[in-house]
Amino acid sequence: MGFFDRAHRWNTVLFTAFVLGLLFVYTGVWQLAFFAGLFAGILGKTGRRDFLLGFLGVGLAWAGHLLWFYLFFPAGELASLFAEILGLSAGMGFVVPLLAVLIGGIAGGLGGLAGAYLGQLAYPQNPRSAGAESEP
């Protein structure tokens, strides 16, 4: 089975979403998170599963970036400050990174969903068919 085959195992889709999500962050264009999920989703099986994998892949990628900020920069203070700016208490700062990961995850998840359906459209084999995963 080649890398570009559809109906990869879940970890391939997750890995693709994660890596692309990680790389696309450096462009500064957050909407590319959707495309990270989309490309991963095209390799996937079903919409529901690929939504979840896109969500997890991109969400983890964003979480990884945020972890970097938390480890090496005052991201916690920033989150508390931003929470205050939003009218929450400083103690609610933890909501900010969660919200960020959620947004990245949703973008990636929707990308995964759309990718899966586009994949089905472009490669209209029955994704649930075992034969789809093997070559004669």
Added chain:
Amino acid sequence: MEAVPRPGKRGSLLTAGASARGALRICRTARRNLFRRPTPCAAWVGFVDRRAAAKSVTSIVVSIFVLVLLSVPIGILPPLGGLANPGGGIWGVADQAEHPARLELSFPELRGTVTVQRDTLGIPHVFATNLHDVFSAQGFVTAQDRLFQMDMLRRVAKGELAEAFGPTAGGTDLVETDAFMRTIGLADLARRFWGGADPTSDESVAITAYAEGVNAYLRHAGVAGLPLEFKLLDYRPRPWAPEDSLSIGLFMAWSLSGTFEDAELALLADGLGAAAVDELFPILGPYQRPVDPRPSTRGGEGTPLGPLSRMALQDLVERKRAVDAFTGVGPLLGSNNWAVHGNLTDTQKPRLANDPHLQFTMPAIWYENHLVADGSGLDAYGVSFPGVPVVILGQNRRIAWGATNVGADVVDLYEETIDEDRYLFNGNWFDVVVRPETIHVKGRDAVSIEVRSTIHGPIVTAQGTEYAMRWTGQDAGNLLRAFYRIDFAQNWGEFRTALENFTVAAQNFVYADVDGNIAMRSNGLYPLREGFTGRYPLDGASGAYEWNDFVPFDEYPESVNPIEDFVLSANQQPQYDAYPYYLGWSWDPGYRARRINEMLENYTAGSRKVTEADFRAMQLDDVDVFARETTPLVLQAITGSCGDAVCSDALASLAVWDARMDEDAAAPAVWWRFANRFREEIFGDEWAQGGVTGHMLPFPNVIEYLLKQDPASAWFDDFATPAAETWQDIARRAFDEAVSELAAELGQNVAAWRWGDVNVREFPHLTGLEPLGRGPFAAGGDPLTVNPAAGDVATGGASWRLLADLSDLARSKGVYPGGQSGNPLSRHYDDLLQLWLAGDYHALRTPRTAADLAANVESTLILRGP
């Protein structure tokens, strides 16, 4: 088994026939032979799975909807997707909190290599090999630390706030604010001055180099490196233009001199009579210790013109107040500076102090820096306005200088005679000059306005009557030339020559040098008005009230090495009373100047020498001389009149009070509340009758004069009552009101009252976002003390404190309320504010080379030219 699209149940054949089947066969062959994977051949030939297509379309539509929803602002919230993005959202602000320990960047516009060392307070020491590079680097490092503030300042000056904030902010109509600032025309003046400047002049090179530095930083920062505020407001700054620096300089000049007191005074004269205005708002106020203290005689007060348009003037006053509220041009608290000759100091060399009082903001209005250009003669240390090159206030290797605002009358209003698009001047009709302006408004359509001008300047109000404004800023020229040359000045002669280029707003420049000289000079353009004063709006049509010229430079008030061995200014009347020119009338009441004068006399009494500790104590002094002078009189009037314990206790606190506005004492709260109620009770009835309630009240020195010299004045009588009240009656009434108010606010126990409970200092952020601001902090002082506060909520005060030691300038000290960084996560966001609040200072480190600072370097930035 191969996956082949099946027509019928799950799909449809959009194109049929042998050609399609043939194509499918070709596809299968190609797949096997080339890619060994299923290829989307069916799609190529138009075979589509309807269900998959529907899901795809639905998922894409939903995705687009969600992406758009997260990409657009919702209410006051900026786009959440962009903010959340780890690659360009708010998280980069954490990354930018501190400067890296070492950073090397290529900067093609430079001519050499610049080393910038930031010390442990984040203050950059810029070491360059030429003047171009030193100012480029200054622009770069200032943008690194204060980019948003720089952008805000130019937006305020140019009338571009609505573009960044939207139509309103904090209840202020920003379109109206922008329209007002464009009418004043600072950006237009800046363009004109820059267009007429010699591009090869030293100061033009500095301004251009500074802009290059800012733009180099913008390139370096990209979107990810922008400050938090840009991300919250969802916009990117435009490149920096040289005119932007001039616009900010003009805005500072406007904020220090742009008043419409002419309109207020005309309204007061209309309501109270010109004689009342002359008595209560004299040109030469009582109890003044002039900056130039020569003997005196009195001058005329001026006369208002005939009927005026109350509506137009009222409109003007109200518009200005609304604009000031947002742009930070508030009622000024004043400034202090003084210098003491070596004859009276412990070091036998001069000492100099300065604390200009400006609005408190986060970040602060000043940016501290040290500029060194090898071999050029530039080695200046001090504070600069973000967005403006050169050092504005500070010291170099031989001199130190500071400034306070003169408060001269440099704005006149002209009532114009206008017939549609023409105005009458000196018997002839001229076309009104029209300048179209477009105000961009975030989230709304742009608003077009027309700024109309006559020979006097822009028409600033047109409510029934049209008034044009003449301001010395219209003749300002390149404001930075003076400061550029001051930075290089080595002695009084060079300093004074540099001041020939200083135009607006007139400042009391204090000076001291290592050779032992001290000086004070009230310097700036003063209109030369012959046969009239500029106290009231003038007739614009007759040509009889024109500014013929400006007061000659050599006749500005000046004091050099005076016999007293000290010079001082605190916004008091600058000129001795016999001074031949009208300079203005809205002088500070003079209590700070009196207090500084008496402290200097006390500290130097006998053979005692003044020390740095004395200078510190002076800058932090909180004695209210008005209170000290009038409290004994008030106590006499009120004693025995109290009807309850709270009143008696409050009175008892005043009886033992030393007139210090100590934040922990009760008496200052009693005094200040009383003093305000007293003033309102004295004049409130006349103001109401004259229809001028809400307009300025007489200054405290006039009240002191009335109490001491004219205690039977009719002003004390409340004519709303049949009885004829004395000032004592009014004082008792005011005291009762004050005590009742305080009891309601602070409780019945007077011993527990603290001045700091009702008197605070606040440091609001430029955006008004509370989490980014600092304070409130309990404060001592009041508007009349050397260390001022507002007597309520102070959002202005000592914006920079300098203690210069001319025996060794490396021992000079300074501090300002804020921090070097505009990044709220930086340790340098408010570290200087903490020092300032504690009444402390930091040493002005003045290394001659980058190596000299080694032990105190926090970060190093190397900017390499080609």
